[in-house]
Amino acid sequence: MPTTPNRTSRRALAAAAATVVLWASAFVSIRSAGAAYSPGALALGRLLAGSLVLGTVLLIRREGLPPRAAWRGIGISGLLWFGAYMVVLNWGEQEVDAGTAAMVVNIGPILIALLGAKVLGETLPPRLLAGMAVSFAGAIAVGLSMSGGSGGGHASVLGVVLCLLAAMAYAGGVVSQKPALAHGSALQVTTFGCLVGTVACLPFAGRLVEEAGRAPLSATLNMVYLGVFPTALAFTTWAYALARTTAGRMGATTYAVPALVVLLAWLFLGELPGPLTLAGGALCLAGVAVSRSRPRAAVTAAAPAGSAGHETGRRRETV
Template sequence: MQKQSSRLALVAAGVTVVLWASAFVSIRSAGAAYSPGALALGRLLAGSLVLGAVLLVRREGLPPRAAWPGILVSGLLWFGVYMVVLNWGEQEVDAGTAAMVVNIGPILIALLGARFLKESLPPRLLAGMAVSFAGAVTVGLSMSGGGSGGHASALGVVLCLLAAMAYAGGVVAQKPALAHGSALQVTTFGCLVGAMACLPFAGQLVEEAGRAPLSATLNMVYLGVFPTALAFTTWAYALARTTAGRMGATTYAVPALVVVLAWVLLGELPGLLTLAGGALCLAGVAVSRSRARASVAAGTAEST
């Protein structure tokens, strides 16, 4: 039973990573017609509608009172602040710089998880994160032309750094909430909190939706239904069954998948340096997710 649960959690994490990687392609399209706040609000509203409908069908109701502190914090930081400032930051810096700065998020998750959730930092996790971060930096440098072909404003770097901090804080706040509420409950109400926090952008959303091309609006809806509603739920399911640090390290697979998706969907042929960086990202994830077989058989507390 425990092995089956571990496999399901790994599959859920894989679904999350693939859908989050696809989000970068959709954001590139929708971001050309929608401002950062309007795009975040539209995405969250679409996600909230889908999640709310599923919640009603499953009749799960409101989460327990003990889950609400984590839901509120993760909703404000991760669903609200993170989405807005990341959209904004990617307009101020090139994609490579954004990738390098935002990818300190998993490192912050591991450190915050050790500090506030009392999670351990096993050598395999630290080694894997180091390899993956080196890969993310390699991908970032290749995408920004080694620092010569891209652009990076101080404001953009600060925004990406803020996004990484909001992401890390949201993940660590969400973990305790999952001990009391289901993955669907925590995700649904976290998304609703984020949407409420973004309501000041409602006027921009209405105005921009009126003149945006259909493709941009469809991409915004896609972001809400799949990378938000589905991917955040599968993330919460997996997070409830492992440590925050290990889940954070898993997201280092995203840069590698973004390279592949951009190649397949946008015809952007990656260079050798980009491919090497993507390979490092995946290798680091493999190391960070690995563990001694004896530890798996014993069912250590870290995996539950």
């Protein structure tokens, strides 16, 4: 039975949700593994684990090499997102608490929307801009609540600058990846992007071997977890969803990450969220809901009664 547009949209939404949850968990795992591994070694170990899983799945599915037209986007996103982003974020999280890191890195969706409009010619619908504004306010509230009070957080100028650089690399990687997905599958683009990042991080191989020899098992398991789930699985589900919507809308979806970081930090790190933190998390989620919504008139026009097969381009743009 052929896949309907509605079913495709639901699958893409589920893929985006899985990505958000797994990326939120990465903040907790990076903090844990970062106590035993340096930023570059942690990035390389994570990428090696991710490349192994992705490469195995790619071979099983026999998807082969992506088309030549996809390689430019794969190469740039691999260097920026899989390489630079992971190293700089690991370093940044050694200098600032998870709340501050989530707040600063969540400048990324704004940069993605602006770059997407400039480079990819994507539109900036009013609801997307409004949702981003609401979510950004929530991210600021989360970061301020966790960095300034009961959570025991701390911030440094270096850490904030590093997280800002991570946000820029993240945005550049997403916008570079989007055109590649027009030519290659989500699995192909993710696998070879991960391999590019792995090669870029090979200079840290010596540190990885040295630190793995003395690291506690829990830190190494966290590093492997980062490679298998927030990297191999989450980057693939991200690419699947990104291929079916705009970069700006996908970027706005990740504003839910700070809210989930608060919940995970509470469950696994014992950081009890305060009222401001909870309010900020609620704003993050509300902003995502606004940015993903469409005017009622647009929904009606996109799917007139009795003509589900007449799908407009605008409907295909939504996840």
